[in-house]
Amino acid sequence: MASRHRIAQQLLRARPRIHQSAKHSARSFATGTSHSTSAARSKLLSVAVVAAVSGASISAYNMAVSDPIHMEARSLADLDERRKREQGVDDQSPMRLRMEKFIREQQEHIVAELEMIDGKRFQRDEWQRPHGGGGLSCVLQEGNVFEKAGVNISVVYGTLNPQAIKAMKANHKTMKEDEALDFYALGLSMVLHPRNPMAPTVHLNYRYFETMKPDGTSQAWWFGGGADLTPSYLFDEDAVHFHKTLKEACDKHDKTYYPRFKKWCDEYFSNKHRGETRGIGGIFFDDLDAAEADAENTFAFIQDCLKNFLPSYVPIINRRKDMPFTEKEKEWQQVRRGRYVEFNLVHDRGTAFGLNVPGSRVESILMSLPLTAQWRYMYEPDPKSREQRLLDVLRDPKEWV
Amino acid sequence: MASRHRIAQQLLRARPRIHQSAKHSARSFATGTSHSTSAARSKLLSVAVVAAVSGASISAYNMAVSDPIHMEARSLADLDERRKREQGVDDQSPMRLRMEKFIREQQEHIVAELEMIDGKRFQRDEWQRPHGGGGLSCVLQEGNVFEKAGVNISVVYGTLNPQAIKAMKANHKTMKEDEALDFYALGLSMVLHPRNPMAPTVHLNYRYFETMKPDGTSQAWWFGGGADLTPSYLFDEDAVHFHKTLKEACDKHDKTYYPRFKKWCDEYFSNKHRGETRGIGGIFFDDLDAAEADAENTFAFIQDCLKNFLPSYVPIINRRKDMPFTEKEKEWQQVRRGRYVEFNLVHDRGTAFGLNVPGSRVESILMSLPLTAQWRYMYEPDPKSREQRLLDVLRDPKEWV
Numbered sequence: 113m114a115s116r117h118r119i120a121q122q123l124l125r126a127r128p129r130i131h132q133s134a135k136h137s138a139r140s141f142a143t144g145t146s147h148s149t150s151a152a153r154s155k156l157l158s159v160a161v162v163a164a165v166s167g168a169s170i171s172a173y174n175m176a177v178s179d180p181i182h183m184e185a186r187s188l189a190d191l192d193e194r195r196k197r198e199q200g201v202d203d204q205s206p207m208r209l210r211m212e213k214f215i216r217e218q219q220e221h222i223v224a225e226l227e228m229i230d231g232k233r234f235q236r237d238e239w240q241r242p243h244g245g246g247g248l249s250c251v252l253q254e255g256n257v258f259e260k261a262g263v264n265i266s267v268v269y270g271t272l273n274p275q276a277i278k279a280m281k282a283n284h285k286t287m288k289e290d291e292a293l294d295f296y297a298l299g300l301s302m303v304l305h306p307r308n309p310m311a312p313t314v315h316l317n318y319r320y321f322e323t324m325k326p327d328g329t330s331q332a333w334w335f336g337g338g339a340d341l342t343p344s345y346l347f348d349e350d351a352v353h354f355h356k357t358l359k360e361a362c363d364k365h366d367k368t369y370y371p372r373f374k375k376w377c378d379e380y381f382s383n384k385h386r387g388e389t390r391g392i393g394g395i396f397f398d399d400l401d402a403a404e405a406d407a408e409n410t411f412a413f414i415q416d417c418l419k420n421f422l423p424s425y426v427p428i429i430n431r432r433k434d435m436p437f438t439e440k441e442k443e444w445q446q447v448r449r450g451r452y453v454e455f456n457l458v459h460d461r462g463t464a465f466g467l468n469v470p471g472s473r474v475e476s477i478l479m480s481l482p483l484t485a486q487w488r489y490m491y492e493p494d495p496k497s498r499e500q501r502l503l504d505v506l507r508d509p510k511e512w513v
Numbered sequence: 514m515a516s517r518h519r520i521a522q523q524l525l526r527a528r529p530r531i532h533q534s535a536k537h538s539a540r541s542f543a544t545g546t547s548h549s550t551s552a553a554r555s556k557l558l559s560v561a562v563v564a565a566v567s568g569a570s571i572s573a574y575n576m577a578v579s580d581p582i583h584m585e586a587r588s589l590a591d592l593d594e595r596r597k598r599e600q601g602v603d604d605q606s607p608m609r610l611r612m613e614k615f616i617r618e619q620q621e622h623i624v625a626e627l628e629m630i631d632g633k634r635f636q637r638d639e640w641q642r643p644h645g646g647g648g649l650s651c652v653l654q655e656g657n658v659f660e661k662a663g664v665n666i667s668v669v670y671g672t673l674n675p676q677a678i679k680a681m682k683a684n685h686k687t688m689k690e691d692e693a694l695d696f697y698a699l700g701l702s703m704v705l706h707p708r709n710p711m712a713p714t715v716h717l718n719y720r721y722f723e724t725m726k727p728d729g730t731s732q733a734w735w736f737g738g739g740a741d742l743t744p745s746y747l748f749d750e751d752a753v754h755f756h757k758t759l760k761e762a763c764d765k766h767d768k769t770y771y772p773r774f775k776k777w778c779d780e781y782f783s784n785k786h787r788g789e790t791r792g793i794g795g796i797f798f799d800d801l802d803a804a805e806a807d808a809e810n811t812f813a814f815i816q817d818c819l820k821n822f823l824p825s826y827v828p829i830i831n832r833r834k835d836m837p838f839t840e841k842e843k844e845w846q847q848v849r850r851g852r853y854v855e856f857n858l859v860h861d862r863g864t865a866f867g868l869n870v871p872g873s874r875v876e877s878i879l880m881s882l883p884l885t886a887q888w889r890y891m892y893e894p895d896p897k898s899r900e901q902r903l904l905d906v907l908r909d910p911k912e913w914v
Binding site (some may be wrong): 164166192251253262289313385386395446450453454457458464467468472474475478482483484485486487490492 | 636638640652654661663682786789847851854855858859865868869877878879880882884885886887888889890891
């Protein structure tokens with residue numbers, strides 16, 4: 113059988129480094145003119161001219177641009193860094209910078225709020241990818257309320273080869289070329305695993321993806337994301353509250369969003385091999401692009417979704433974090449955590465994508481896994497138990513609002 | 514990105530049930546003549562005639578063979594069952610039945626030996642697949658020596674579609690047709706996770722795969738398998754003993770086997786996303802077919818390998834099972850178990866294959882997962898510790914014999 117790892121590696125294999133730099137240089141020039149300082153502009157211009165002159169001969173071009181200092185200065189990642197530093201980010205900035213600014217603010221806000229709830233500080237690790245991008249991972253482990261909690265941001269600047277583009281074209285009609293394309297991916301991912309088995313695990317992810325034409329202008333873009341709840345013990349009032357809060361954010365923008373994205377969530381977060389969903393759902397959407405709504409409207413929707421996270425979850429964790437529980441109930445939580453691991457490692461496309469991006473930070477990607485998990489052979493709850501009630505709902509998802 | 518689950522489902526999607534029965538009927542007739550009783554033969558003959566008459570019209574054919582009793586009687590699975598029941602299995606039987614008999618005997622023997630070591634009995638679950646095949650899962654959980662131990666046999670009768678055949682043809686030159694083919698897969702899988710962190714986890718799998726032409730004769734066959742050791746704490750003498758015992762089995766058959774299969778093992782059991790092997794290896798070979806050696810010789814090799822399992826592992830578990838250990842050492846074992854889960858769920862082709870065969874028994878496939886595992890963020894051993902020594906070896910596999 114084809115291994116997922118191998119396939120994803122084929123899709124994502126980086127083109128030769130020098131060649132990549134060549135394209136970056138031309139692109140940076142084209143996209144950079146309106147925002148660059150004139151010094152930066154003339155530097156980029158000279159590089160672009162070298163690129164133009166080198167024509168069809170890649171090896172001649174390689175020699176022309178082999179100065180490592182110039183290479184560093186020319187990438188989109190570096191251009192974006194300079195833009196942020198010199199001009200700040202406002203409504204006129206490229207969407208990727210506005211989205212990045214927004215999720216960085218939200219990360220800070222959410223982490224602060226969770227620290228208030230837990231009483232323990234998150235560990236903050238800032239990291240960089242060798243050729244542009246990086247992230248900030250905030251992880252709290254063995255807290256008072258959370259056994260493990262991660263709130264991460266990551267930014268990837270990379271290259272898609274023709275195979276990957278072909279796979280993506282099916283969903284994005286604006287993608288037309290079959291040559292290699294540069295891409296930009298940015299996202300905030302959060303998973304909170306509470307200690308108390310009565311308190312549900314929650315996951316959230318909002319991301320922005322952009323591909324660029326050879327001249328450096330944006331070619332296709334899309335937003336994706338969602339939030340979903342995974343209880344070990346089901347409290348209907350929690351499920352209703354969580355879904356209701358998400359629905360409010362959806363309804364402000366499009367009345368069809370919640371029903372569509374609720375269904376999508378149940379379908380996506382499914383342990384197909386067990387015939388059960390991971391949890392009691394929420395919303396999920398993989399690619400909201402220009403065919404759905406314009407970028408401004410979709411960005412406004414994403415902002416409302418993310419801002420609604422704390423109101424959707426904080427009342428629940430406050431209600432459940434100090435409830436009494438038995439050893440047997442803790443064991444059931446551990447078994448459910450095993451199922452969580454199964455979904456994330458076997459089915460989740462985000463995890464597969466992350467693990468197969470060269471130079472990715474594995475510890476940030478796998479922060480989604482619980483601190484502890486169990487696999488008990490043939491573990492079957494009693495037919496009329498609360499554990500069985502959860503399974504029934506996971507096997508046949510309910511409408512909560 | 515393409516999801517592994519989806520791809521494997523496409524590869525393995527069963528053809529319509531009735532259509533499959535039609536082919537089974539013709540095949541059973543063709544392969545069955547020399548061994549069937551005359552009563553069985555005439556029954557099969559009549560069905561084959563119906564199949565021939567139905568010609569191109571599938572729907573007409575459906576009506577002609579819709580008697581459920583006849584359908585049951587015609588599959589290769591049923592024919593094999595009858596052969597075993599009426600004639601027993603000897604050196605003249607098809608290889609799949611000889612291999613099945615051998616691994617069933619070995620399963621019984623190994624389970625008995627492990628029960629002696631642990632003092633607790635295995636739970637035995639016999640199960641059947643709806644359209645032929647099944648298995649016997651023997652699992653011991655929370656034993657005295659083993660936290661979890663599984664010794665499983667499974668048999669699958671199924672159909673490969675053209676896509677799957679195309680993928681397999683690369684390794685098997687005797688596979689020539691591009692139409693759908695029936696296949697047979699049989700294997701013994703074993704994973705033992707001891708309680709004591711000083712005692713290594715061991716994994717073993719030997720399997721036999723066969724594809725059949727439309728006339729029911731064998732088209733291609735191959736054996737695969739191997740055994741590998743995964744310690745949390747490395748004792749060189751254990752690693753040397755384990756590899757030496759495997760090498761002895763290999764050397765009896767081909768001096769090139771051990772070096773080739775040892776290397777293959779290190780390459781296969783690799784958590785590529787972490788740049789480390791799962792354990793300290795052993796041997797692994799994916800497809801020993803007619804291009805390598807004839808079926809008799811390869812079967813003899815497989816027998817020696819499997820018979821060498823107890824001598825390779827029992828001295829090790831006896832040395833380690835009662836060693837003293839600290840809480841911190843138990844924690845390291847739990848983190849290493851997390852890595853074991855990562856390999857099995859992210860990279861292992863056998864697990865992916867199993868989870869995606871329609872009607873597979875998930876609890877048998879995932880018995881390979883440990884009872885308990887942990888994921889600790891940024892868990893780094895001290896530079897000169899025993900834990901770090903293990904990591905060094907996993908990052909740069911050693912030659913042990």
